[in-house]
Amino acid sequence: MAALTPDEKYELISRSLQEVLGADQVKAILAERDLNIYWGTAPTGKPHLGYFVPMTKIADFLAAGCHITVLIADIHAFLDNMKAPMELVGKRAEYYTELIKATLTSIGVPTEKLKFVLGSSYQLTTEYSLANMKICSKTTLHDAKKAGAEVVKQVDSPLLSGLMYPGMQALDEEFLGVDAQFGGVDQRKIFTFAEKMLPALGYKKRSHLMNTMVPGLAGPKMSSSDPDSKIDLLESPEDVKRKVGKAFCEEGNITENGILAFVKTVLFPLRSMNGNKATFSILRPEKFGGDVIYTTFQQLEDDFKEKKVHPGDLKKAVTDAINDLLAPIRAHFDNDKLRQLTEDAYPSPKPEPKAKPVKSNKAPAGATLPVDVSRLDIRVARIIEAKVHEANPNSFISTVDCGDGDVRTVVSGLAKYIPLAEMQNRLVCAVCNLKPGKFQGVMSSAMLLAGSSADDSVIELLQPPKDLEAGDKVEFEGFAQADRTSTEKLNPKHQIFEKVSAEFSISPEGVAMYKDLPFSTKNGSVTLKSLKEGRIR
Incomplete structure (x- = not known):
């Protein structure tokens, strides 16, 4: 095979990328030598299907003669609001290294040409520590928060550790001796900070x-913090089918369709690697149109828009394609050693001891109940009708169906922020076990949960996924949902809700969170319409 010219190498390096900062610098280096690139990943949640996108680009970089360093950023994983506890970081770093190598091998990328580096192998040295202090001395609090806004978990009172994250990622470029850093467009603010x-x-x-x-x-976006938005690289075939099956995929809708987007961003690029002609097949009986083989994504999108492809057929084809992708990775991990590594990195939650049934809403004398989200009865509810409070134009009085015939009156101070029309016949999240009380002269029997920006200039109601019913549960992994027939009524003077809600937040992906856990329903996570950070109250 003839050697590639610098222009041909740049074409391989830049194809399918959303943006290149410093393209002229890359071209100048390629005119003299091959490029040194690093891609980093922090070992926090389990890697998901989205990792196939950088894997395909790493294949392009290698084909262009680039020297690639894969950084397993273990220190970063801990710094990012402690997403990975220090006692688990080491095992998760091993897990990521093994899984990334298995994923690359499954798509034909030679891992022996890659250099894997553990962040702690150089980030704890004296030289790096001094450089880190220097960059801290030149970075304002505003710039640190801005740089990490799309990557580091955002909370109202950020830890200093998270503010150090962008500066350390910038220093990695120097200490790894590279010409360029590769990453998702969500890291753009960190990249411009580094420049x-x-x-x-x-x-x-x-x-x-x-x-x-x-x-x-x-x-x-596919995110490790939202289990319903992603499919892990070791997900079982049954779980793949379940998650794809419940994903939103409305007939003819091509703008809000995660299934179609996955075909576009993952399946077609993967199948076109190494100069191959990409195809995607819809297999169905003749009475429903017969089999169709698509050679471009545009053909598939056009047919779906025109309702020539049913969502059920698309989901089946995508489920089969994903399981084909994951089969060799599952096989690689199908041994005692790697099963144990997986358990060490992500320990299975310990079963909670079964509590004895409590007939009264009150706790037994002397009992101390935990102050956590298990104390809250949060449900999907539907506003049947809302009207402006006659005595206070800044508040709404809403008739809310909380499920199973449980219809309540709720007063909320939202009229300044949400149009009345948006309050009619909509799904919301309601806290249903607060002690009823008079609010602005009207007895209110629940609380509607809303998210707000840091300065309270924007307030939005939480949005449960579509196709839910009033009364459906909002749950949190590892916390048992209380039996509604015995749920205590929370006395305002104990401030249980206030203490628990202090740990509510909005993720950078717009997902409602309790600590590091999403507000989950049977149809997916609860989200916000536009807020990507802030608090929930």
């Missing part, structure tokens, strides 16, 4: 290569 800060420390400015983000099955 500003490294020259300020006397280091050279690097280029940045950004791939598109993979949309989630039930949200704006």
Whole structure:
């Protein structure tokens, strides 16, 4: 095979990327030598299907003669609001390394040409620590928060550890000795921060290569923090079928369709690797149109828009394609050693001891109940009708169906922020075991949960997924849902709701969270319409 020209190498490096910062610098280096690139990933939640996108680009980089370093950023995983506890970081780093190598091998990428580096192998040295102090001395609180806004978990009172994250990612470029860093477009603010800060420390400015983000099955992007938006690389065939099956995929809708987006961003690029002609097949009986083989995504999208492809047929085809992709990775991990590594990295939750039934709503004398989300009865509810409070134009009085014939009156101070028309016949999340009380002269028997921006300029009601019914549960992994027939009525003077809700937040993906757990329903996670950070009250 003839050697590639610098222009041909750049074409391979940049194809399918969403953006390149410093393209001229990359081209100048390619005119003299091959490019050094690093891609980093923090071992937090389990890697998901979205990882196939950077894997395909790594294949392009290798084909272009690039030298690739894969950074397993174990220190970063701990710093990002402690998403990975320090006692688990080491095992998760091993798990990520093994799983990434298995994934690359499954699509024909030679891992022996890659250099894997553990972040702690150099980030704990004296030289790196001094450089980190220097970058901290030149970084304002505002710039640190802005740089990490799309990557680091955002909370009202951020830990100092999370604010260090962007500076350390910038320094990695210098200490790994690379010409460019590769990552998702969600890291753009960190990349522009690095381009500003490294020259300020006397280091050279690097280029940045950004791939598109993979949309989630039930949200704006596939994310480890939202289990319903993603399919793990070791997901069982049954769970793949279940998650794809319940993903939103409305007939003819091509704009809000995570299934179609996955075909576009993952399946077609994967199948076109190494110059292959990509195809995607819909297999169905003749009476429903027969089999169709698509050679471009546009053909598939057009047919779906025109309702020539039914959502059920699309979901079946995608389920089969995903299970084919994951089969060799599952096989690689099908041994005692790697099963134990998986358990060590992500320990199975210990079963909670069965509590003795309590007939009274009151706790037994002397009992101490935990102050956590298990104390709250949060349900999907439907506003039947809302009207403006006659005595207070800033409040609504709503008639709310909480399920099983449980219809309540709820007063909420939302009229300044939400149009009355948006309050009619809509699903909401309601806390249903607060002690009823008079609010602005009207007895209110529940609380509607809303998210707000840091300055309270934007307030939105939480949005449960579509196709739910009033009374459906909102649950949190690892916390048992209380039996509604025995749920205590929370006395306001004990401030249980206030203490628990202090740990509510909105993720960068717009998912409602309790600590690191999403508000979950049988149809997916609860989200916000536009807020990507803030608090819930």
